[in-house]
Amino acid sequence: MMALPRILAPALVGVLLLALWQAGCVAWHVPPYIFPAPSAIAASLWQNLGALLHALRSTMAVTLTALALAVLAGTAISFLFVQSRAIEASLMPYAVMLQVTPIVAVAPLIIILVKDTFWSLVLCAAVIALFPVISNTTLGLRSVDPGLLAFFRMNKAGRWQTLWRLRVPSALPFFLAGLRVAAGLALVGAVVAEFVAGTGGRSAGLAYEILQASFQLDIPRMFAALVLITLAGIALTLATAGLSRRMLRGREPDA
Amino acid sequence: MSHPQRYPADISESGADRPPVVALRAVEMVFARHARALAPTELTIRSGEFASLIGPSGCGKSTLLKLAARLHEPSAGQVEWWGGDFRRVGEAGRRLAFVFQDPTLMPWADVASNVRLPLDLRRVPRAEASERVAAALRQVGLADRHAERPHRLSGGMRMRVSIARALVTDPDLLLMDEPFGALDEFTRDRLDEDLLALAAQRQLTTLFVTHSIGEAAFLSSRVLVMASGPGRIFAEYPVPDPFPRDEAYRLGSRYAEHCRCLSRLLHEASRSGEVRA
Ligand SMILES: Nc1ncnc2c1ncn2[C@@H]1O[C@H](COP(=O)(O)OP(=O)(O)OP(=O)(O)O)[C@@H](O)[C@H]1O
Ligand SMILES: [Mg+2]
Numbered sequence: 001m002m003a004l005p006r007i008l009a010p011a012l013v014g015v016l017l018l019a020l021w022q023a024g025c026v027a028w029h030v031p032p033y034i035f036p037a038p039s040a041i042a043a044s045l046w047q048n049l050g051a052l053l054h055a056l057r058s059t060m061a062v063t064l065t066a067l068a069l070a071v072l073a074g075t076a077i078s079f080l081f082v083q084s085r086a087i088e089a090s091l092m093p094y095a096v097m098l099q100v101t102p103i104v105a106v107a108p109l110i111i112i113l114v115k116d117t118f119w120s121l122v123l124c125a126a127v128i129a130l131f132p133v134i135s136n137t138t139l140g141l142r143s144v145d146p147g148l149l150a151f152f153r154m155n156k157a158g159r160w161q162t163l164w165r166l167r168v169p170s171a172l173p174f175f176l177a178g179l180r181v182a183a184g185l186a187l188v189g190a191v192v193a194e195f196v197a198g199t200g201g202r203s204a205g206l207a208y209e210i211l212q213a214s215f216q217l218d219i220p221r222m223f224a225a226l227v228l229i230t231l232a233g234i235a236l237t238l239a240t241a242g243l244s245r246r247m248l249r250g251r252e253p254d255a
Numbered sequence: 256m257s258h259p260q261r262y263p264a265d266i267s268e269s270g271a272d273r274p275p276v277v278a279l280r281a282v283e284m285v286f287a288r289h290a291r292a293l294a295p296t297e298l299t300i301r302s303g304e305f306a307s308l309i310g311p312s313g314c315g316k317s318t319l320l321k322l323a324a325r326l327h328e329p330s331a332g333q334v335e336w337w338g339g340d341f342r343r344v345g346e347a348g349r350r351l352a353f354v355f356q357d358p359t360l361m362p363w364a365d366v367a368s369n370v371r372l373p374l375d376l377r378r379v380p381r382a383e384a385s386e387r388v389a390a391a392l393r394q395v396g397l398a399d400r401h402a403e404r405p406h407r408l409s410g411g412m413r414m415r416v417s418i419a420r421a422l423v424t425d426p427d428l429l430l431m432d433e434p435f436g437a438l439d440e441f442t443r444d445r446l447d448e449d450l451l452a453l454a455a456q457r458q459l460t461t462l463f464v465t466h467s468i469g470e471a472a473f474l475s476s477r478v479l480v481m482a483s484g485p486g487r488i489f490a491e492y493p494v495p496d497p498f499p500r501d502e503a504y505r506l507g508s509r510y511a512e513h514c515r516c517l518s519r520l521l522h523e524a525s526r527s528g529e530v531r532a
Contacts, residue, residue: 145359147355147357147359148359148361150326150353150355151353151355151359151372151373152376153326154324154326154351154353155372155373155376155377156376156377157376161376165372165375165376166361169361169363169364172363250363250365250404251362251363251404251406
């Protein structure tokens, strides 16, 4: 019974806002090249559906590849970190450095260094998605119930047994929280990198669509691309939330 | 250092001829930058005995128990298991089980997997492990809850799972640190009775920490009263009444007498701690 209001209430708010927006545009005769009405955006979306969906596929390919890369590298780095405090202490500052440096500033460098456009975009997005994976997974691998740890030690559990049977399951909720943040950041990273790269061709994504539309003052098309980015973000959030609910099923609700 | 006083002194040493299971020889514990948590202590727990440790909070009961389990290395002295040098423990460590004050279960695993954990860590074959898990769960009365996650159980049930996990390895020595301390009195009494039945059936040797005088008197064949400042065994009180003991024993005059004596000893112990502190 809780599910219905949780979906229905925000949907109602959305419909209401769209109606107000539409009414406002019609009432004050706002021209579509300044601020298009939802109907104009929908029309543009429909007209350019082929190109926009192609761009969406491109952006999502970059986002998901980057996310996968960030998860693989991030968990690997976390496993390395928890091997010893010394390793963590000596490498963590660099992970933080990576995180605090604005990706917009680094992106041109990456794009110059990496010849292949797709992989340069992936790299930019992965760099900003990496940190939440590292910090959450490391925290998770460390936050083990000390009683259970003593129990493992008393039963002469080996390093691997302790890792797989204790640390990994303890870290799972933390990792999944990191994954949710990382998924959003990967999309942001992909879009930002496309903006900076500004390239068309095979890997032209939604950001390129927005750039092109703005050059041509085709504002409704710009909004249509924006709508797709937002929808992609929502889809990513829902997917990671669903995944984490599935994987944590049966644990305490607050775990 | 005062020697533990025997009380009452005239009671014959029942079972003094039994082989020692765990022996603390001049064991001392000093935590870094702290006062001595445990003054040099002699203690021998013999096979089949149910010994309890009581004493004021912070007097070193948990420390002593962890030393007996080798969860801590003693600052000085030696811990002997089954009469051998503890440095050559080998298989000896596997004959011991420790029950913590809280259940310390894995929240992501169901009851059966939690109980099976020590067997999995020892790579016991699956079929044999399942059989032993089922038997252990039957013993604590949770056979029908084997597929449940721990958070769906009551506090007392979780504690019973924890005890099943300790029993599944078929230990000879059971070390328990206030296992029922967080439970209500009624549940605790039930679990105490179950524990006694189990100990008798399995011929367990048990060292049991509690802060409840009644619990100590009910369960034990011997109660060790500790004092603090520094932590030490202040007195030894045998409870020579026969097992099995049940609800009727708890209502009897002998039980009441033991509780009174233990209560007095505990007062003396805490006063002696104040003087020294
Ligand atoms: N890991 C530790 N590091 C430093 N000091 C410790 C540590 N563990 C225990 N102590 C100290 O040792 C003393 C005895 O502690 P212990 O836990 O054995 O008490 P206890 O008798 O079990 O008390 P309680 O009944 O409250 O559980 C205390 O003064 C405590 O501060
Ligand atoms: Mg304690």
